[in-house]
Amino acid sequence: MAGAAALRRAARSAARALANAPAPSRAIVLPERLLSSQASPEHRPRPGVSASELGQYPPERIRNFSIIAHVDHGKSTLADRLLELTGTIQKGHGAQYLDKLQVEKERGITVKAQTATMFYKHTVENPESHGTDSSSYLLNLIDTPGHVDFSYEVSRSLVACQGALLVVDAAQGVQAQTIANFYLAFESNLSIIPVINKIDQPTADPDNVKAQLKRLFDIDPSEALLTSAKTGQGLSQVLPAVIERIPCPPGNCDSPVRMLLLDSYYDEYKGVICHVAIVDGAMRKGDKISSAATSRTYEVFDVGIMHPELTPTGVLYTGQVGYVITGMRSTKEARIGDTLHQAKTIVEPLPGFKPVRHMVFSGVYPADGSDFEALSHAIEKLTCNDASVSVTKETSTALGMGFRCGFLGLLHMDVFHQRLEQEYGAQVISTIPTVPYIFEYGDESKVQIENPAALSFNAGKRITACWEPTVIATIIIPSDNRALLKYRLPLREIIVDFYNELKSITSGYATFDYEDSEYQKSDLVKMDILLNGQPVDAMATIIHNQKAQKVGRELVDKLKKFIERQMFEITIQAAIGSKVIARETLSAMRKNVLAKCYGGDITRKKKLLEKQKEGKKRMKRVGSVDIPQEAFHELLKVSSSK
Numbered sequence: 001m002a003g004a005a006a007l008r009r010a011a012r013s014a015a016r017a018l019a020n021a022p023a024p025s026r027a028i029v030l031p032e033r034l035l036s037s038q039a040s041p042e043h044r045p046r047p048g049v050s051a052s053e054l055g056q057y058p059p060e061r062i063r064n065f066s067i068i069a070h071v072d073h074g075k076s077t078l079a080d081r082l083l084e085l086t087g088t089i090q091k092g093h094g095a096q097y098l099d100k101l102q103v104e105k106e107r108g109i110t111v112k113a114q115t116a117t118m119f120y121k122h123t124v125e126n127p128e129s130h131g132t133d134s135s136s137y138l139l140n141l142i143d144t145p146g147h148v149d150f151s152y153e154v155s156r157s158l159v160a161c162q163g164a165l166l167v168v169d170a171a172q173g174v175q176a177q178t179i180a181n182f183y184l185a186f187e188s189n190l191s192i193i194p195v196i197n198k199i200d201q202p203t204a205d206p207d208n209v210k211a212q213l214k215r216l217f218d219i220d221p222s223e224a225l226l227t228s229a230k231t232g233q234g235l236s237q238v239l240p241a242v243i244e245r246i247p248c249p250p251g252n253c254d255s256p257v258r259m260l261l262l263d264s265y266y267d268e269y270k271g272v273i274c275h276v277a278i279v280d281g282a283m284r285k286g287d288k289i290s291s292a293a294t295s296r297t298y299e300v301f302d303v304g305i306m307h308p309e310l311t312p313t314g315v316l317y318t319g320q321v322g323y324v325i326t327g328m329r330s331t332k333e334a335r336i337g338d339t340l341h342q343a344k345t346i347v348e349p350l351p352g353f354k355p356v357r358h359m360v361f362s363g364v365y366p367a368d369g370s371d372f373e374a375l376s377h378a379i380e381k382l383t384c385n386d387a388s389v390s391v392t393k394e395t396s397t398a399l400g401m402g403f404r405c406g407f408l409g410l411l412h413m414d415v416f417h418q419r420l421e422q423e424y425g426a427q428v429i430s431t432i433p434t435v436p437y438i439f440e441y442g443d444e445s446k447v448q449i450e451n452p453a454a455l456s457f458n459a460g461k462r463i464t465a466c467w468e469p470t471v472i473a474t475i476i477i478p479s480d481n482r483a484l485l486k487y488r489l490p491l492r493e494i495i496v497d498f499y500n501e502l503k504s505i506t507s508g509y510a511t512f513d514y515e516d517s518e519y520q521k522s523d524l525v526k527m528d529i530l531l532n533g534q535p536v537d538a539m540a541t542i543i544h545n546q547k548a549q550k551v552g553r554e555l556v557d558k559l560k561k562f563i564e565r566q567m568f569e570i571t572i573q574a575a576i577g578s579k580v581i582a583r584e585t586l587s588a589m590r591k592n593v594l595a596k597c598y599g600g601d602i603t604r605k606k607k608l609l610e611k612q613k614e615g616k617k618r619m620k621r622v623g624s625v626d627i628p629q630e631a632f633h634e635l636l637k638v639s640s641s642k
């Protein structure tokens with residue numbers, strides 16, 4: 001930790017040196033009433049922001065910062081309060097302004113990083129005149145997700161920032177993602193402002209949290225701000241600290257324009273909207289800009305800031321963060337991490353982002369086979385708004401045509417499915433998620449297997465070795481003896497239910513985070529599931545050899561519960577190669593659903609038939625056996641852990 005501390009100090013002094021804004025003597029803290037009453041006139045939202053107005057904010061009057069924290073420590077609530085404080089949004093807009101997606105509102109989690117531009121008047125005492133000096137600042141705030149699956153979003157957001165508010169719950173203290181996020185920010189050389197939030201809670205213990213921050217990150221306790229995003233207490237300290245402790249963005253105002261493409265999404269009416277951070281120069285409406293990745297040139301149709309909705313300004317200057325709309329037809333053209341620059345100039349591309357590593361793969365198929373085109377369209381649209389999913393077409397004997405998708409984790413996969421349903425009305429069946437394994441054949445060729453069905457043990461090739469991905473897991477158990485545990489674990493073991501189990505055995509107290517690590521040699525086998533003797537390719541899994549027997553039995557058992565009895569007997573088997581390791585039989589059903597409709601009530605009969613049809617939509621027919629979607633979902637829980 002000593003090395004880290006020295007690094008940290010060096011980073012901080014470099015950051016201070018970068019901040020060429022004169023160091024104010026002491027900030028005047030805004031009165032608390034500002035937080036509870038209407039925002040003052042200069043902070044009220046304005047209908048638009050003109051180019052000349054934006055021109056009044058050179059880099060030294062700009063601060064770009066992010067809010068990072070462990071899940072639920074209060075990032076989005078704090079972001080809301082800051083937006084209210086600066087008059088960017090009105091009070092009483094409803095919860096979590098920046099969590100815009102339905103899935104975010106329903107789950108109460110942030111999935112997508114969101115940027116908002118605020119205007120803020122900073123007032124400092126002037127010891128010479130014994131009065132006060134005020135200057136206006138443009139602040140770009142990026143609210144980031146807290147869950148480990150979305151740390152890629154966090155690391156991307158940090159590239160556009162020079163500082164971060166590290167929010168820590170005053171009662172829970174430092175948790176696993178606090179550590180992960182601190183290091184993401186620290187490695188990006190950001191100035192870190194610790195914010196101990198939720199001090200209104202009866203169990204709040206800010207002194208203890210300060211001691212943890214000192215011990216783990218060498219943060220001076222006097223640097224910590226104490227806030228309650230709920231009551232407003234202490235919030236007036238936050239923006240003055242942002243101005244004073246975070247350096248302004250670097251960049252050359254006189255160079256041709258060069259910007260980093262931070263994110264992109266597709267809007268039905270406006271087309272592709274790119275979020276950008278201007279590193280050098282200025283971009284104006286009508287300008288021609290080129291992509292360093294594709295060399296394509298586009299005209300700037302619209303440019304502006306997120307205030308917090310898209311607000312056209314006609315221009316963006318050095319250090320500013322905003323949006324640009326060009327003639328891009330698909331987000332495939334808008335590559336995240338790309339450098340956009342003035343057309344016909346040669347520029348040094350910006351470093352961009354580290355490539356996404358997909359941890360979990362799963363097949364996504366239409367619940368109703370005829371809907372493939374609709375699903376294809378929905379996936380294309382959604383991947384436009386979530387570029388961290390990888391998609392390739394695949395065909396399954398059991399499920400027909402579908403897609404193999406790569407995700408950052410299981411929550412990410414879940415959210416993707418939910419968004420497909422909610423935002424695009426797609427009904428999907430997903431297959432058991434798997435991690436990417438590596439297999440070596442006798443001729444020393446290696447393959448990465450993202451779909452267990454694709455692994456062939458007997459196609460004339462002998463498998464000589466296998467490797468599986470591992471992670472370094474950090475677990476914090478804040479009991480009487482607070483402990484930080486670090487383990488290397490196989491990725492497969494943590495992708496399903498591990499977190500829930502950890503929470504349940506620690507009464508909800510343990511927190512968990514992981515980072516990907518190297519591949520490790522392992523003894524793996526492919527297990528097939530057979531229904532009436534037919535292998536269901538979509539249910540094949542790769543599993544540790546010594547667990548195969550137990551998991552096979554559980555899988556077969558589970559399937560028996562989920563597959564409805566049909567007019568004939570069904571045998572359910574788990575097999576490794578030609579060896580059956582578990583077997584169950586589902587006896588034939590005698591009555592059919594319409595048998596209940598005695599008396600010939602036609603409306604009732606129709607209703608029942610419709611209900612049956614609805615149910616069928618979520619079924620997949622394998623051979624002659626109907627399998628409900630839940631069966632696929634439940635299988636993944638069994639096939640992962642234990």
Ligand SMILES: Nc1nc2c(ncn2[C@@H]2O[C@H](COP(=O)(O)OP(=O)(O)OP(=O)(O)O)[C@@H](O)[C@H]2O)c(=O)[nH]1
Nearest residue numbers: 071072073074075076077109110146198228229230
């Ligand atoms: N008592 C108290 N509750 C707070 C405070 N700040 C936030 N909360 C509550 O804590 C919960 C989580 O807050 P969020 O702002 O959603 O947390 P988050 O860090 O953005 O969560 P993710 O986006 O999922 O990572 C919500 O129920 C908030 O109302 C606070 O200062 N005091």
